Amino acid sequence: SQQGEEDPQALSIQEGENATMNCSYKTSINNLQWYRQNSGRGLVHLILIRSNEREKHSGRLRVTLDTSKKSSSLLITASRAADTASYFCATEETSGSRLTFGEGTQLTVNP
Amino acid sequence: DVKVTQSSRYLVKRTGEKVFLECVQDMDHENMFWYRQDPGLGLRLIYFSYDVKMKEKGDIPEGYSVSREKKERFSLILESASTNQTSMYLCASSEDYRRYNEQFFGPGTRLTVL
Numbered sequence: 001s002q003q004g005e006e007d008p009q010a011l012s013i014q015e016g017e018n019a020t021m022n023c024s025y026k027t028s029i030n031n032l033q034w035y036r037q038n039s040g041r042g043l044v045h046l047i048l049i050r051s052n053e054r055e056k057h058s059g060r061l062r063v064t065l066d067t068s069k070k071s072s073s074l075l076i077t078a079s080r081a082a083d084t085a086s087y088f089c090a091t092e093e094t095s096g097s098r099l100t101f102g103e104g105t106q107l108t109v110n111p
Numbered sequence: 112d113v114k115v116t117q118s119s120r121y122l123v124k125r126t127g128e129k130v131f132l133e134c135v136q137d138m139d140h141e142n143m144f145w146y147r148q149d150p151g152l153g154l155r156l157i158y159f160s161y162d163v164k165m166k167e168k169g170d171i172p173e174g175y176s177v178s179r180e181k182k183e184r185f186s187l188i189l190e191s192a193s194t195n196q197t198s199m200y201l202c203a204s205s206e207d208y209r210r211y212n213e214q215f216f217g218p219g220t221r222l223t224v225l
Contacts, residue, residue, distance in 0.1 A: 033213060042115070042201055042216035043154075088153065090214075098144070098169070099214060103153035 005102050006089055012108040019076040021105040023089030024069075030092045032065055032072050033099065037086045046074075046087075081111045114138070115217035117202055123223045130189040132220050134202030142205045143185035144214065145169075145177065147198040154201065160185055192224045 007022045023032070031050045035043040049056045049065045049072065056063045062075040076083055086106050090099040118133035136143065142161055146154040146169075156169030158177040166177050174196060178186045185204075189196055199221050203214040 040219070040221070042218045043203075043214075044216070045213035048213060098156060098159060101154040103151065
């Protein structure tokens with residue numbers, strides 16, 4: 001299976017609620033990144049967390065990283081309909097700078 | 112802003128045709144990548160390049176080749192297109208392999224092989 005695996009595969013919430021997505025991985029990493037993809041478009045980088053960091057914030061985004069459990073979570077607070085997209089985690093392994101992407105979580109925020 | 116452009120948004124080709132997908136980035140990035148994206152499989156790395164005239168195989172290079180004659184341009188070539196190469200193809204670039212860095216993606220090319 002892939003290095004990064006997101007959970008859940010799909011998430012549907014109401015506007016204003018928080019959305020939490022999880023990512024698990026298998027090997028040692030330099031960093032973990034989260035990307036967003038609107039339907040039929042390219043990916044856009046959201047946030048990067050290094051292996052020596054435990055938590056990072058950017059606007060309404062909060063990312064945590066637990067290297068002992070090889071897992072990360074992305075929290076989007078006070079969600080908006082415009083947050084509807086697929087969200088991918090990607091890991092950069094210690095062996096090189098290529099990224100390995102998970103299969104993504106499809107988030108739907110209902111107005 | 113970094114801009115990564117891909118030559119076509121949609122492309123329809125016939126089985127056996129030679130297909131060229133072009134990608135250009137305007138930020139002098141060292142690294143360039145080609146992925147394909149399929150439902151349920153996420154993004155899979157086909158080929159990448161850390162420098163001009165340099166290429167490395169990714170996870171699924173079979174049936175593909177690449178060319179990087181200039182730093183800003185990275186081309187993906189399907190030597191003889193097959194129906195199982197119908198997919199969304201995404202190009203990306205990043206700054207320097209020695210630094211923590213993000214990848215910047217193009218808008219994607221949706222290729223259909225008939």
